[in-house]
Amino acid sequence: MYAFLVVTDMMASLQEYYDPNCSMLELVFAPAEEWISRSDSEIIEATMSELAKLFPDEIAADQSKAKIVKYHVVKTPRSVYKTIPNCEPCRPLQRSPIEGFYLAGDYTKQKYLASMEGAVLSGKLCAQAIVQDTELLLGRKLKNSQTEVTVA
Numbered sequence: 612m613y614a615f616l617v618v619t620d621m622m623a624s625l626q627e628y629y630d631p632n633c634s635m636l637e638l639v640f641a642p643a644e645e646w647i648s649r650s651d652s653e654i655i656e657a658t659m660s661e662l663a664k665l666f667p668d669e670i671a672a673d674q675s676k677a678k679i680v681k682y683h684v685v686k687t688p689r690s691v692y693k694t695i696p697n698c699e700p701c702r703p704l705q706r707s708p709i710e711g712f713y714l715a716g717d718y719t720k721q722k723y724l725a726s727m728e729g730a731v732l733s734g735k736l737c738a739q740a741i742v743q744d745t746e747l748l749l750g751r752k753l754k755n756s757q758t759e760v761t762v763a
């Protein structure tokens with residue numbers, strides 16, 4: 612059993628795909644550990660069963676309602692990190708323990724999981740940390756250039 616993260620009807624969201632008689636669904640599901648080694652046809656079969664639960668009027672698992680005209684399965688191992696209990700403390704802060712070294716990315720400490728929102732928020736927190744440290748960083752640069760002058 613798996614959970615869809617995203618179900619998008621591309622026909623409805625992209626004008627160039629629009630066809631009044633068809634839908635083009637893009638689906639992402641996770642966790643896919645159990646599924647990644649399975650055949651495309653097994654994945655499609657399971658997908659249709661799940662879709663039938665979501666859209667019982669339009670879709671039946673045996674394709675007696677909507678029929679698949681074309682499909683393409685894309686497998687991306689390790690595409691997003693797994694959210695498991697007690698993994699939260701493993702997420703690093705944007706300000707790393709190394710002076711002048713900052714981190715941004717959905718995996719860093721921020722209130723969302725792996726998502727576009729999480730990535731954007733981490734970028735903002737990273738920029739904030741750099742701004743907060745500006746004086747420290749400029750002071751360090753000045754100190755280094757003075758050292759260089761002394762050495763020269």
Ligand SMILES: Cc1cc2nc3c(=O)[nH]c(=O)nc-3n(C[C@H](O)[C@H](O)[C@H](O)COP(=O)(O)OP(=O)(O)OC[C@H]3O[C@@H](n4cnc5c(N)ncnc54)[C@H](O)[C@@H]3O)c2cc1C
Nearest residue numbers: 617639687690691715716717718724725726727728729730
């Ligand atoms: C199939 C799929 C569907 C998704 N759907 C959604 C959705 O509908 N909504 C949503 O909010 N989120 C979705 N996500 C999650 C979202 O895409 C990510 O959470 C987000 O892109 C993370 O952004 P990021 O900047 O942290 O990392 P990334 O977008 O992964 O960027 C990291 C970048 O670093 C590069 N990189 C890695 N290693 C190196 C290296 N050594 N040197 C140089 N460059 C390197 C990578 O190539 C990549 O471009 C989806 C993810 C996947 C895989």
